[in-house]
Amino acid sequence: xxxxxxxxxxxxxxxxxxxxxxxxxxxxxxxxxxxxxxxxxxxxxxxxxxxxxxxxxxxxxxxxxxxxxxxxxxxxxxxxxxxxxxxxxxxxxxxxxxxxxxxxxxxxxxxxxxxxxxxxxxxxxxxxxxxxxxxxxxxxxxxxxxxxxxxxxxxxxxxxxxxxxxxxxxxxxxxxxxxxxxxxxxxxxxxxxxxxxxxxxxxxxxxxxxxxxxxxxxxxxxxxxxxxxxxxxxxxxxxxxxxxxxxxxxxxxxxxxxxxxxxxxxxxxxxxxxxxxxxxxxxxxxxxxxxxxxxxxxxxxxxxxxxxxxxxxxxx
Amino acid sequence: xxxxxxxxxxxxxxxxxxxxxxxxxxxxxxxxxxxxxxxxxxxxxxxxxxxxxxxxxxxxxxxxxxxxxxxxxxxxxxxxxxxxxxxxxxxxxxxxxxxxxxxxxxxxxxxxxxxxxxxxxxxxxxxxxxxxxxxxxxxxxxxxxxxxxxxxxxxxxxxxxxxxxxxxxxxxxxxxxxxxxxxxxxxxxxxxxxxxxxxxxxxxxxxxxxxxxxxxxxxxxxxxxxxxxxxxxxxxxxxxxxxxxxxxxxxxxxxxxxxxxxxxxxxxxxxxxxxxxxxxxxxxxxxxxxxxxxxxxxxxxxxxxxxxxxxxxxxx
Numbered sequence: 001x002x003x004x005x006x007x008x009x010x011x012x013x014x015x016x017x018x019x020x021x022x023x024x025x026x027x028x029x030x031x032x033x034x035x036x037x038x039x040x041x042x043x044x045x046x047x048x049x050x051x052x053x054x055x056x057x058x059x060x061x062x063x064x065x066x067x068x069x070x071x072x073x074x075x076x077x078x079x080x081x082x083x084x085x086x087x088x089x090x091x092x093x094x095x096x097x098x099x100x101x102x103x104x105x106x107x108x109x110x111x112x113x114x115x116x117x118x119x120x121x122x123x124x125x126x127x128x129x130x131x132x133x134x135x136x137x138x139x140x141x142x143x144x145x146x147x148x149x150x151x152x153x154x155x156x157x158x159x160x161x162x163x164x165x166x167x168x169x170x171x172x173x174x175x176x177x178x179x180x181x182x183x184x185x186x187x188x189x190x191x192x193x194x195x196x197x198x199x200x201x202x203x204x205x206x207x208x209x210x211x212x213x214x215x216x217x218x219x220x221x222x223x224x225x226x227x228x229x230x231x232x233x234x235x236x237x238x239x240x241x242x243x244x245x246x247x248x249x250x251x252x253x254x255x256x257x258x259x260x261x262x263x264x265x266x267x268x269x270x271x272x273x274x275x276x277x278x279x280x281x282x283x284x285x286x287x288x289x290x291x292x293x294x295x296x297x298x299x300x301x302x303x304x305x306x307x308x309x310x311x312x313x314x315x316x
Numbered sequence: 317x318x319x320x321x322x323x324x325x326x327x328x329x330x331x332x333x334x335x336x337x338x339x340x341x342x343x344x345x346x347x348x349x350x351x352x353x354x355x356x357x358x359x360x361x362x363x364x365x366x367x368x369x370x371x372x373x374x375x376x377x378x379x380x381x382x383x384x385x386x387x388x389x390x391x392x393x394x395x396x397x398x399x400x401x402x403x404x405x406x407x408x409x410x411x412x413x414x415x416x417x418x419x420x421x422x423x424x425x426x427x428x429x430x431x432x433x434x435x436x437x438x439x440x441x442x443x444x445x446x447x448x449x450x451x452x453x454x455x456x457x458x459x460x461x462x463x464x465x466x467x468x469x470x471x472x473x474x475x476x477x478x479x480x481x482x483x484x485x486x487x488x489x490x491x492x493x494x495x496x497x498x499x500x501x502x503x504x505x506x507x508x509x510x511x512x513x514x515x516x517x518x519x520x521x522x523x524x525x526x527x528x529x530x531x532x533x534x535x536x537x538x539x540x541x542x543x544x545x546x547x548x549x550x551x552x553x554x555x556x557x558x559x560x561x562x563x564x565x566x567x568x569x570x571x572x573x574x575x576x577x578x579x580x581x582x583x584x585x586x587x588x589x590x591x592x593x594x595x596x597x598x599x600x601x602x603x604x605x606x607x608x609x610x611x612x613x614x615x616x617x618x619x620x621x622x623x624x625x626x627x628x629x630x631x632x
Contacts, residue, residue, distance in 0.1 A: 134561070145498055148506035182461055182549040190464035190546045214553030218561065230506045231547045233498040235554060237530030242558055245450070245534065249569055255561070 001031065003295045004096035007038030008065045008083040009103025010283045014038050017102070018046045020288020025056050027289070032296050035096050037062050037083045062086045065103075068281055072106030076114075084108065088115035091274055098295040102266065102279030102288070109146060109269070109278075117273045119304070121311035124150075125271035126158045126229075127278070128165065129236050132258035133220050140166050140175075140224045141217065144267070145233035152192060155179070155226050156199040157311075161270040162224035163206045164310055168301040169294070170223070178212035178222025180231060186210070192228065200226070205310055236261065265290030273304060317347065319611045320412035323354030324381045324399040325419025326599045330354050333418075334362045336604020341372050343605070348612050351412050353378050353399045378402045381419075384597055388422030392430075400424065404431035407590055414611040418582065418595030418604070425462060425585070425594075433589045435620070437627035440466075441587035442474045442545075443594070444481065445552050448574035449536050456482050456491075456540045457533065460583070461549035468508060471495070471542050472515040473627075477586040478540035479522045480626060484617040485610070486539070494528035494538025496547065502526070508544065516542070521626055552577065581606030589620060 005021065007014040021034060034057040036043065043059055064082040066075040076085055084103055088111040091099045101108055118125065128142035142162050147154060159177050166175035179200055181189040186197050188211060200208040212222045217235060227235075243259035265287045266279035275298040277291045298304065321337065323330040337350060350373040352359065359375055380398040382391040392401055400419055404427040407415040417424055434441065444458035458478050463470060475493050482491035495516055497505040502513050504527060516524040528538045533551060543551075559575035581603045582595035591614040593607045614620065 134564075148498060148509075180550065182464060182546055182553075190544070193464075193546070214550035214555075215557040215560075217554055218557060228506070230498055230509070231550055234496065234530035234547055234551065237498075238533055238551065238554065239530075241531040241534060244531075245571070248450075249571060251567055251569060251572075253565055253567060255565060256567075 001296065001299050002033045002035055002096045003292060004035045004037060004087050004090050004099040005288070005292065006083040006087050006099070006101030006103055007036050007043055008062065009101040010279060011068070011281050012284060013102065014042055014046060016284045017288050018043070018050050019285030020283075020292065021057065022050045022052060023285055023289035024292040025052055028293060028296070030296060032292075033057065034292070035060055035090065037086050037090070039063065060086060060090065066107045068104055070104060070107070072104060072110040075104065076107055076110055084111055087111070091115060091276070097299055098275035098277070100266065100277040100279065100291045100295055102281060102283040105278055105281075108276065112269050112272055112276045116276060119271055119273050119308050119311055122157055122161070122271040124154050124157070125269045126161060127267040127269060128162060129261060129267060130170065130264060131218060131225070132255065133218060134255055135220060137172070137220065138170050139220070139222065140170060141232055141235060142224070142226060142270070143229035143232050144236045145229045147229040149230070150192065150228040152195040152199050155192070155196045155228065156203060157271070159200055159206050159208070159224065159226045160203065160310060161307060162226060164303065164307050165268075165270060166224045168303050168306060169297055172223045174207050175223035176209045176221070177206045177224045177226065178209055178216065180213075180225050180227035181211035182213060184211050184213065196226075263287055263290070265294055268294065268298060270307070273308070275299060275304065317612065317615050318349045318351055318412045319608060320351040320353060320403045320406050320415040321604070321608065322399040322403050322415070322417035322419055323352050323359055324378065325417040326595060327384070327597050328600060329418065330358055330362060332600045333604050334359070334366050335601030336599075336608065337373065338366045338368060339601055339605035340608040341368055344609060344612070346612055348608075349373065350608070351376055351406065353403050353406070355379065376402060376406065382423045384420055386420060386423070388420060388426040391420065392423055392426055400427055403427075407431060407592070413615055414591035414593070416582065416593040416595065416607045416611055418597060418599040421594055421597075424592065428585050428588055428592045432592060435587055435589050435624050435627055438473055438477070438587040440470050440473070441585045442477060443583040443585060444478060445577060445583060446486065446580055447534060447541070448571065449534060450571055451536060453488070453536065454486050455536070455538065456486060457548055457551060458540070458542060458586070459545035459548050460552045461545045463545040465546070466508065466544040468511040468515050471508070471512045471544065472519060473587070475516055475522050475524070475540065475542045476519065476626060477623060478542060480619065480623050481584075481586060482540045484619050484622060485613055488539045490523050491539035492525045492537070493522045493540045493542065494525055494532065496541050496543035497527035498529060500527050500529065512542075579603055579606070581610055584610065584614060586623070589624070591615060591620065
């Protein structure tokens with residue numbers, strides 16, 4: 001397995017990216033080879049200093065960087081030697097099996113759309129967040145921001161994608177799928193939720209348990225919670241703010257500490273045919289390490305093959 | 317001023333309603349006369365036991381109760397002697413100036429729509445929640461559930477209603493109005509938010525400060541946050557769940573304790589011509605007291621006249 005990592009993406013690159021690589025190589029025993037994409041002049045001394053096993057990685061030089069606030073499409077077009085452009089080029093040409101960056105999110109999405117094939121049958125890719133629960137397990141919430149307006153069919157597909165991710169990556173057998181709504185009974189909610197409910201109910205590939213409400217997000221009532229990206233993004237950012245509030249008020253609680261979503265790493269783009277993982281701009285070493293581990297897990301579990309089969313079966 | 321209170325509404329009625337009346341009469345010095353609507357046989361001993369100033373209240377007997385799970389329209393039609401039906405009858409006929417109930421929320425909404433005139437120019441009434449902030453002040457979030465699907469014009473009106481409520485009831489001079497969105501710049505967000513932004517920007521009656529995100533809900537970035545009722549309801553219930561989580565984890569923090577939204581009392585229905593306040597089903601004494609104080613404040617500040625003028629001015 002070869003995982004490509006953008007060493008120049010994120011506010012603390014390349015220092016924290018190198019730290020992440022070290023953490024990953026030190027703690028994860030695997031046959032993964034890392035392809036580190038970045039400015040050689042900057043990387044060489046940092047990598048030397050980190051004393052890594054040189055057989056475990058190679059460096060691909062990139063001479064440009066897509067800035068965090070650059071216009072995604074324009075930047076990718078004008079900067080073919082940027083670490084993100086090169087990363088997608090390598091992924092497209094099968095020089096790497098997965099690509100990770102904590103750089104410009106928009107550029108990562110544009111790169112994904114233009115370089116990587118969608119999975120047949122999936123109308124729109126989606127991004128998700130793990131949801132910490134008191135029992136130590138993780139739920140999944142999706143979409144969390146790239147699909148602000150959705151049709152019922154989109155939500156039904158997110159449910160299916162989320163179900164497979166929950167099963168294979170979060171290790172929830174037969175995950176319970178809930179539709180985020182404002183009321184428990186079928187027929188409640190806004191027009192989108194009302195129209196989505198029957199689609200989820202009739203989808204035999206998922207274990208639909210009905211509506212869940214705002215108070216259920218952090219419980220284990222559902223393992224996967226489905227919503228459009230507007231509400232999902234509001235929820236995610238509000239949950240992150242609770243971590244800040246707790247920290248600010250001097251509350252040190254094992255569970256609330258898990259609301260530090262930024263440490264999780266990044267979100268995979270689900271619904272495309274290769275693993276692409278987008279990190280927070282402020283990713284630190286642990287986040288880079290977690291993203292590397294996630295890419296490895298996505299490859300090892302053959303998640304994308306399972307998603308492809310799931311959507312293929314449905315059409316058949 | 318005469319405030320009508322449904323003594324039979326809510327899970328702990330009439331005991332907690334009586335406690336609320338006592339708390340209110342003991343701590344609030346005002347010329348308010350309370351009209352307590354409920355079953356005389358049940359109320360008489362409780363009121364006697366509470367040793368209230370008998371000049372401050374009168375009892376209006378009701379022989380029926382609308383159950384918490386009854387169909388609203390059907391229940392109001394079939395139970396004209398219920399405390400909710402009688403309350404709206406009194407309000408309509410100017411025997412009381414405001415009406416409060418912690419009973420069946422749907423029946424309260426139906427009663428409001430059918431008995432109380434809307435304010436001219438307001439397309440849809442809305443409900444809101446106060447949002448606790450670390451500095452001790454309160455923001456306002458609306459709509460929180462009765463308008464699951466909204467048009468941009470609805471959100472613009474909620475902004476105007478919320479602005480006046482914030483100014484006169486929450487005492488925020490020139491309140492900052494924010495549009496809940498997933499991105500800071502104009503043009504971001506879902507179609508609804510994109511279309512609402514210019515309406516808020518051009519409304520001269522409000523102090524619009526732009527978009528706010530999920531992480532800003534509990535900050536003082538905006539004093540009033542506007543959204544459709546789907547997202548607003550999810551936020552409210554999720555915030556309530558944080559109180560439960562904190563409590564459950566043995567965290568006792570002055571600020572987080574304020575996330576016990578159920579103690580606040582109830583939400584006024586904004587956009588109608590008379591004060592109607594709907595309480596949580598699980599309202600306890602303090603919530604009833606707070607609702608009585610809120611009704612008094614709405615009458616004293618002449619909030620509804622100010623709302624009427626605000627919408628009248630706009631049309632002129």
